[in-house]
Amino acid sequence: MSRAVAIVGASAIPVGRHQTADDVALQTLEHEIMTRLVVEAVRDAGVDKQDIQSLVFTLPRPYTRQKYFHTFLMGQLRLACRGNVMEVMGNGMTAALAFDQACNDILLGRANVALALGINMESAVSATEHMMSSMRTTGDVDFHTSAGFTPIAWYAMDAMRYMHEHGATREQIAAVAVKNRHHASLNPLAQFRKPITLDEVVAQRPIVEPLGLYEVPPRGDGAACLVLASEEVARSLGRPYVLVRGRGFCHDGSHQISDVPNDMIGFTAARQAAQDAYRQAGIGPEQLDLAELYAPCTIVEVLVSEAIGLLPHGQGARAAAEGQTRLGGRIPISTSGGLTSRGHPAYVTSLYNYVELAEQLRGRAGERQVKNARFGLATGELGNYNAALIHVMEAVQ
Template sequence: MSRRVALVAAAALPCGKWQTPADAALQVLEHEVLASLVADAVAEAGIDRRDIGSLAFAQCRPYTLQKYFATFMAHYLRLPCTGTVSETLGNGMTAGLAFERAVDDILLGRAKVALALGVNFETATSAAEHMMSSMRATGDVDFQVPFGFTPIAWYAMDAARYMHEYGVSREAIASVAVKNRRHASLNPLAQFRKLITMEDVLAQPMIVEPLGLFEVPPRSDGAVCLVLAEEEVARATGRPYALIRGRGFYHEGAHQISEVPNDMTALAAAQRSGQAAYAAAGVGPSDIDFAEVYAPCTIVEVLVSEALGLMPRGRGAHGAAESETSLGGRIPICTSGGLQSRGHPAYVTPFYTFVEVLEQLQGRAGERQVRDARLALTSAELGNYNAALVHVLEAVR
């Protein structure tokens, strides 16, 4: 197809605690929060709201009171659509798949402008309810769930295997947390912005050994609206935008916790989807100026940086410890602060990835700006990278 798609504007709620308890006298309503962001993003884009033809929502958490959220929001926003109004679910990749739906509606000629948007509220939900929901989603209800096998547990096993195979110290992996907090300190959207040291990280209680409190993601609330458009529409605004150059997706045909033996530290789906995205964009890993990857735990950032060819195999943790992946380093990774510090409102987390990429490619990232940023790489996962979605985006100014 001759059409090309651009990301032109974004508005986001700072990650944090926004959900109100069920018995609170005054409720913070998800649809009101998101509607405000839609107004801000559309105004920033400088487009005519009548050109919006599609609304691609990341499905809300099951705790959200308003059901049939997408069609309710089309009504609430008074946005008739000739493309589609839909909700997408794909665990950690939920927002990434919603982004894809918006892109595809433009490529198929169903819309000149599409919104990719969503809200994730979970912090006032009880820990027990949240954990039971997470375990039923990520494991086999007949096998793993009765034994309390959590997502952090499998990441911890990845870390233990990586440390064994490559002789990597826990401190090297923990350096990712220190680096990401430094980046988050410069990001007004980040949930945790106070600088931390290696000593701080190592002093935290273990969640699942060898991962401590600062090496895993918090529970977070968040909401984002992205505005995507045909490149012709984006160009007509006279504003800088991020052009989508390449996309890649691969699902291994295995669930997030699988009994099928595999290389725990290879992240094969990220390798395959990354190769497809690079090929579509006509670039390679060495051409990328910075990457914003989906990495709930420190070890996941290490592994995905290697799988995407940004770091040599077995060198990802050392790269973080030696500042290669820091701002000012050879290949900055997670300049937003990453999931440990920027926050992890799971069903909309990939949207925050695109917010960061857009700000960087527009040259609006302030103190965390990557110098001369032109090409960015993003990733999203379904869970333990059993599936991966990768994009390459280019700055057009």
């Protein structure tokens, strides 16, 4: 199709604790947060409310009090749409799929303006309840769940394998956390903004060896809204916008951890999806100016950065320790602070990745601005990158 999609507006709340416990007299209501973000994002875009013909929501957590959230919010917004109004679900890829579906509605001509939006509330739910739910929903009931595997355990095994195969050190992998916290210190949307040192990262209590507290994602609440439009509409607004240049998806046929012998740290789905996205965009990884990666742990950022061609195979941890992925380095990665410091409200995490690219590629990232940023990339994943969804973006001034 000849149509193209652009990001023209964005809004988000700082990642953190927003959910209120059941016994609190004054409750934080999800729809009050979300309606405000829609208004802010639409104002940022400069479009008219009646132009919006599709809204694609991330499925809220089961802890969200208001069910059928998408149609309830339509009533709050007093919107009537002929394109699509729906919720999508895809585990960690949920928000990336919402963005992708909103793009599709524009590409198919169902809408000229579409919203990708969602809210993730979980911080008032006990860690025990959340972890039991996470193990049961992410794992294979015949193996992972009964063995007590958690998602962090998958990544810890990746780290051990990577250190064994490539001689990477614990400190090199931990350097990713230091870099991300520095980026987060410059981001008003980040959950944790106090700078940390390498010694502090290494000294933290282990979560699953060799990953410590600062190398895994915190729990938190978040909400974001992106306004997408056809490129024709984007041009008519007379403002900078971000063009979606390429898209790639791949599922490798496994569930979290493959039961078929394979390269467990190769992230083949990410590699294939990236190749497709680059081919469609007409660029190579060497032309990227920054990347926002869905990387729940330090080791995941290392592995996916190698898989998508940002860094040489086996050199990702060393490159992070040398400062190559830091602001001002050769290829800044996770300029928002990444999942370990910006935060990881799982069902909307990828929306924050797109918000960061929208800010960077429109030259609005403030102290963390990548100079003359033209091309950026965002990744989404399922479990342990058994599947990847990747978008390549371009700045249009």
